[in-house]
Amino acid sequence: MAHCRSNFFFLIYLSILLIASAAVHPVLIDRYRKSYYDILQVPKGASDDQIKRSYRKLALKYHPDKNQGNEDANKKFAEINNAYEVLSNSEKRSIYDRYGEEGLKQHAAGGGGGGGMDIQDIFKSFFGGGGDREEEERVAKGDDVIIDLDATLEDLYMGGSLKVWREKNILKPAPGKRQCNCRNEVYHRQIGPGMFQQMTEQVCEQCPNVKYEREGNFITVDIEKGMQDGQEVVFYEEGEPIIDGEPGDLRFRIRTATHERFRREGNNLHTTATITLAQALVGFEKSVTHLDEHLVDIGTKGITKPKEVRKLKGEGMPLHYSNKKGDLYVTFEVLFPTSLTDDQKTKIKAILG
Template identity: 70%
Template structure:
């Protein structure tokens, strides 16, 4: 009877696994590796994704935090030989039952996994240094203040920016879509074998009774020969509202390839183009408005268009002094990864007349004297 119950339990686990596989992503999908991936492939995939989605790099981004938790959970299972076997056979439900019955301990905190992998734990910086990386590719992207304020659409091909008209812009709530054509070297298999993964190994040679000499020898594996081919493909760059000068959008491992190592990264670095009306300082916008002497003395009604063309009242009912600055709260640039905005600062220049008639002088004296 007990034997039948065990068989029934594992059958239910297998069915649950099948349903999970159909309904959602497997741990292999989460780490973007094939089911037969080696331990080294799993480590490299976790390293890349954990750096990309770590909460410290994505503050306020709930989607990234969820992704980081998924990645850490998947890595905790697939990096453990026993857990991985159970997961492969019976899926998440089987793994949960195994853990509930006292197998494998109580699990790990996702931050602890990260710290152990990148320093302060089992994976040291020496292992990080042993992985050679190709060169990073840095592409400068010029964005207008309008782009960074309200979103727009632009295409990039071979380093040339082509802006769409306002009617053609693809407006989004929080980002600009940038379509990029990228060409790079891609490693392809070639006929023959090559020396690879070369390393120094130490061995001892006996040179006499009770006498040994320590020797170092370079040992290499035989790997498939390779060649570089140039390939082009499209990328979509998501530039979010409020990004600052120098802020980067990173595509991990899309840089230059490295033989027997990891590719570098492709980085799009944002630069804000000068604007005719507004100047950006951090999250604030600054502009200068010229008014007449009469307006400065008796007050005025005036509105200005902001970057999304909505109107802001900057009028005054009192006296406005030359170089006076008016602060309008919440009308500046959007804050990155936030619903808040900076402030708008308007500096007033007063336009004085070039000359006055004697009659005008007399009237001014009567009023102000």
């Protein structure tokens, strides 16, 4: 019994010590949270360039404009920006590495670290927008690859996807070392009493060697309804790679493929319907099968003239990122008979005068 009681008091004592230690060293508590490095999907020793590249990719993936109405994506986007605000600042990163989030809070409460970065400023530093802040140092980037993609009118009307085979160069490890991260460093050399000469020296680091290899894979290109000719579907960092830099982008440029029944002009569609001379004179019932297979009534009880164009409002192409649609224009071709009998001629004269 005494042994059980002593174990019980020992556990209480140990719990008090742990709580007290956590109060003195908040970083112990932070270990149970998802770290900023995990959020940005980089190792703890990641370079500034690695952090920038990973932030750019994740921010584009979870940006609210691409995930409208998705609360989970919005929360993830906020987490990513919060993590990047800390890890992109050398002072804040050092404090975070030593003391965790609680250390950052205490540092901010003590007046250190300034007012923090605005999310829009972070995003602008990557994707343009200027502002009064200093421009980020540009990282070397490989060439963009632009591919014209013929999209069917059906896909552009309803939305769809295409699988495209893509071959590209990729970087693979190779034996040996190479010079990398070369930079010019300035130092001063004394050349006499009170006399110094400014010198510039190129300093390089040693990195694992790499080589280019050709690989291919299928890429699924999503085509959004209402996309226009010239619009692009971008796969970031899927273009040409470059040593000691980030790959370029792969851009699929939309081009509307020729359709057998419809012709597109902006957000409007054009088609042709052929009717007989009798139908042109007395009216007719007729429909056109649309791109999504729904039927559009183009019939009339009146007279239809050759080359007459009839507008059907709201039956054109959908506008990109909108519920509105353009119009459908139907041009009527009247099919005349190749010959008439004498009896037919007499009857037509009697009717038409």
